[in-house]
Amino acid sequence: MKYDLEPTLPAPPSTTGVLGWLKRNLFSNATNSIATLIIGYFLVTLLGPALQWTFIDSDWFGDSPAACTSGGACWAFITYRMDQFMYGFYPDTEYWRINTTFLIFAVAIVWLVVDKTPYKGYVSVFVLFIYPIIAFYLLYGGSFGLEVVETHKWGGLSLTLVLAVIGIVAAMPFGILLALGRRSNMPIVKSFSVIYIEFWRGIPLITVLFMASVMLPLFVPEEITFDKLLRALIGIILFQSAYMAEVIRGGLQAIPKGQYEAADALGLGYWKSMSLIILPQALKLMIPGIVNTFIALFKDTSLVLIIGLFDILAIVQAANSDSAWLGFSTEGYIFVAFVFWVFCFGMSRYSQNLEKRLQTGHNTR
C-alpha cells in the first residue's frame, strides 16, 4: 500500500510558457492560425517600415529641410515651428498669457478630478463664472496693463482649445435648459425647445460656420463688424447646445417615474426637485453621452479652417505652403492626428474615471 500522495505533476509543456500561450491564444484552431499568420504578415511588413520611418530614420531638429538627411520622417518641420503650432501668431513676448490661462484651467480641472481636495464647490463656481473673465482679459488683453492681442492673431492648438472649451462649457447650461424645456408641460416653452433643437440638428456645423462667416456680414450694415472668432463661437455654441439637449433628455428619460413622484411627495417645487433629485442622477447616467459629444465637438473645431481661422490643422496646412518647407505634409498631418488623439483619449479616460467614482449601484455589473 502506498500512503504518500503522488507529487503534483507540472502542467504539460504545451499549455504553459510562451508556447502554451501562443497555442491557446493564437493557434487554437485552423481558422485562428491562418488569421494569425495573415495579420502577423501585415504587422511585420507594415509596422516595421513605419517604425523605421517614424523613429529610426528620422531627423528631429534643424532649421531648414537640409537638416533632414536620414531619409525618414523630418520632424524638424514640426519642432522648428512648434511655437507657431501651439500659439499661432500670438506675439512671442506674450506667450506667458496663454500659458497662464491654460495652467489655471488645468489646475482647476485637476482639483476637481482628484478625490480628496477640499472646497470643490467653490472651485466649480470659480471655473464656471470667474475663470472665463480672467481668461478673456489674459488672452485678449485691453486692461490691467496688458496689450490687446486681436483675435486674428490667435491660432494653433491654443485656438483649438479656446473653441473647444468655450463650446463645451457654454453649451452645457443651454443644453440642460433646452432638455428641460422639451420635457416641459408648457406648450410655448416646449414647442420653442423642439423647434430650436430640430432646426440646429438639421443643419451641418459647416453650414453654420459658413453662414456666420460669409452671410451674416452681408445682412448687417458695413460699419458693424463682429469679430470673426466671436461669430464662429456663437455658431458652435448654438449648434452644440442642441446636441447637448438631446443627450441630457436621454438621461432624464432614464430616471424612473417614482423619483419624480417622490420629489413631488416631499413637496419640492420644480427647480428644487430637478436640481436636487433628478439632474444629479440623470447627469451621472449621461456621462458617456456627454463625453462623446465633447469629443465630437473637439474634433469638429477643425472645421473652422473653412472660414480662415488658423486652428491647429489649418496652421499646419499653412506651414505646408511655406516655400522653404514644401513637401512635409505627411509629418504635419501625423502630428495633428497625434495631438487630437492625445486630447480625445484623455477625455475618454477622464469620463471612465468619473463614471467609476460616481458609481452608486444603478448598473447591473
Added chain:
Amino acid sequence: MMKTSLITAAILTVSFAGHAMAEGTLDAVKARGVVQCGVTTGLAGFSNPDEKGNWNGLDVDLCRAVAAAALGDASKVKYIPLTAKERFTALQSGEIDVLSRNTTWTQTRDTQLGLNFAGVNYYDGQGFMVAKSLGVKSATELDGAAFCIQAGTTTELNLADYFRQNGMTYSPVVFDTSDQTAKGFDAGRCDVLTSDQSQLYAIRIKLEKPDAAMVLPEVISKEPLGPVVRQGDDQWFNVVKWTHNAMLNAEELGITSENADEMLKSSNPNVRRLLGLEGPKGTGLGLNDDWAYQIVKQVGNYGEAFENNVGANSPLKVSRGINALWTNGGLQYAPPMR
C-alpha cells in the same frame, strides 16, 4: 416717446456711421493707421506665414506696398486670411480694404459683384508638368495620357475644352488637394499633372525627385491675378492701381530698394518724377509726395518682389515668362508717371 427717440437716435447713429464709411477707404485707412489686407490661408510664393508668423509672398508685398504708399510704413498691415469662398464677402462688407489673394480677373467678378480689379500682379495660366523621362516636349503630344487633376477647379473644364478643340483624348485622375495630386503623380497614377503654372512649381518641389519633372511651355487658359477693391471708391482704387504701377515703373527705371537713396540724386526726369521730386507727386492720389519712394525703399520694385517670392531667389524658381516687363518681351506694362 422715449422709445421713438431712442430708435431715431439709433437710426441716426447708423446713418452717420454709414456716411463716415462713404467718405473713403483712404481716409479710413489713415485714421486707423493700418491697411487691412485679405490674403490666402497659405499659398506658396503668394502669401503664407513663415515660422515667426510674418507673412511673405508676392501678394503680401502688394499689401505692404499699399501700406507704404498710404501710411509711409510697409509694416502697418493687418493680414486677414480668407478662404476662396469668403474673400468677396469680406471685401464687400468692409472687413478688408484690399483683397490681394490670387484672384482671377473675370468679367463677372468685375461687373456683377461690386468690385474693381486694380491691375494684374501675376499673369497665370493652366500648364502641364510631365516626367522628363517621358520625352515629351509639347502638350500636343499628350494624346491618350492620364492627367492628375485637383477636383472642383476650373482646371478640369479648361482641360476638357483644350482636348476637344485639338481632337485628342485623355483620362482624368481626380484628387482633392494639391498634396494628394503630388503624391498621385509620384506614385505614377498619371503621366501628366495639370494645374495653374504658379502652382505647378510649388507642386514640383513636393515631389520626391523635383529635378525629374518638367513644366511644358503651353499655357491653355488665361488667369490674370490681381488686387481687388470695392467699386465706387475711385480714390482708393487709384491708390492701389498706382501702387502696382509704381512698382513696375521702378523696375523699368532700374530703381531698387538698395539704390533708391542714390537715385534721389539722379537727373533722369522719369526717375525724379517717380521719387516725387517733381511732376505730379502725390496730390492727385491724396498721398505724401514720397509715396512711390517709400514703396521702392521699403518693399522693392516689381522685379525684386517677383524674384524674392516666386522667382530665382526663392525655392519655387518660377521664370519671369510673360510676367517680364514689356521691354523684355513680357506683358507687365505700366502707364507713365507724369
